[in-house]
Structures are given as C-alpha cells and as structure tokens.
Amino acid sequence: MLEATIQRVLAIAAPLAVTLGVIIAILQLRNQTRLRQLEIVMRLYSSFGQEDFVRHYNRLSSWKFKTYAQYRKKATREDAAALFVVGVFFENMGLLLKRGLAPIALLDDLLSGPILQTWPILSPIALGLRQTQNHAAWFEWFEYLHNQMAARVARLDKPPRPRSSGRA
Numbered sequence: 001m002l003e004a005t006i007q008r009v010l011a012i013a014a015p016l017a018v019t020l021g022v023i024i025a026i027l028q029l030r031n032q033t034r035l036r037q038l039e040i041v042m043r044l045y046s047s048f049g050q051e052d053f054v055r056h057y058n059r060l061s062s063w064k065f066k067t068y069a070q071y072r073k074k075a076t077r078e079d080a081a082a083l084f085v086v087g088v089f090f091e092n093m094g095l096l097l098k099r100g101l102a103p104i105a106l107l108d109d110l111l112s113g114p115i116l117q118t119w120p121i122l123s124p125i126a127l128g129l130r131q132t133q134n135h136a137a138w139f140e141w142f143e144y145l146h147n148q149m150a151a152r153v154a155r156l157d158k159p160p161r162p163r164s165s166g167r168a
Contacts (some may be wrong), residue, residue: 048111052085057118060082094144
C-alpha cells in the first residue's frame with residue numbers, strides 16, 4: 001500500500017517537475033534576452049562619453065548650417081567627421097530600436113535629450129544627402145529614432161485627462 005502511494009505521488013510529481021523546469025527555462029531565456037539587449041545598448045552607449053565622441057558631438061551641436069547648401073559650402077573636414085561620428089552613433093541606436101533590440105524606455109533614459117537636440121541640427125544635411133546622392137537611406141534610422149522618441153516624450157509629457165464619470 002505504501003509502495004503504491006509512493007508510485008502514485010511520483011507519477012504525479014514527474015510531469016509537474018518537468019513542467020516547472022520548462023517554466024523556469026522560459027523565464028531564464030526571457031531574462032537572458034533582456035540582459036543581451038541591455039548589453040548591446042550599453043556597449044554602444046559607452047562610446048557616447050568618450051573624448052573623441054564628445055568633441056564631435058559638441059562641434060555638431062554648435063553648427064550654424066541651416067541648409068545642405070551652407071554645409072557643402074562652409075563645412076570643414078572636422079564638420080564632416082562630426083556628421084558621421086555622431087550621425088552613425090544615433091543611426092545605430094535607431095536600428096537597434098527598429099529591430100527590437102533596444103527598448104525605447106532605455107533609450108529614453110539614456111539619450112532622449114541628445115536625440116531630440118541633434119536630429120533637428122543634422123536633418124537638413126541628411127535630407128540634402130538623400131537628394132544629392134539619390135539614396136533615401138541616409139540617416140534613416142536616426143530619423144526613425146528621433147520620431148519615435150519625440151512621440152514618446154510627447155505622450156509621456158501630456159497630463160492625464162480626467163476620467164469621465166459617465167454622467168452628463
């Protein structure tokens with residue numbers, strides 16, 4: 001009798017143990033995916049504070065170019081370097097966002113200010129490159145990143161509307 005009871009308990013416990021193991025594995029994989037996303041973003045983000053990047057970022061942030069024509073006429077080699085160092089950094093972040101490898105909340109916490117500040121400065125040059133090079137992909141993921149961030153900030157900055165009680 002005791003032996004039969006133990007066998008019944010084990011017969012019930014075995015599938016439960018397997019099910020619990022599968023659930024734990026799924027939770028571990030989900031957590032591993034989030035950690036991998038964080039690692040990718042943080043590895044790329046680490047260049048953001050490097051002296052070389054900061055120099056290019058500050059240069060681009062102080063540009064007076066209002067049009068692509070002004071940029072073509074007056075830009076120096078350092079301006080071109082700043083365009084590509086900063087632009088490609090944000091382009092990469094935008095691509096990570098588009099592919100679902102970087103959550104918008106994390107990018108918001110890290111970079112929302114610089115994203116929203118830099119795209120309006122860089123956009124006339126990006127649009128000019130698209131036209132003159134006849135290639136619509138110039139800085140497309142940076143623009144995507146900016147648009148997604150601007151929408152998020154606008155959504156989060158709106159005060160909540162009072163709920164209607166349903167009574168007129």
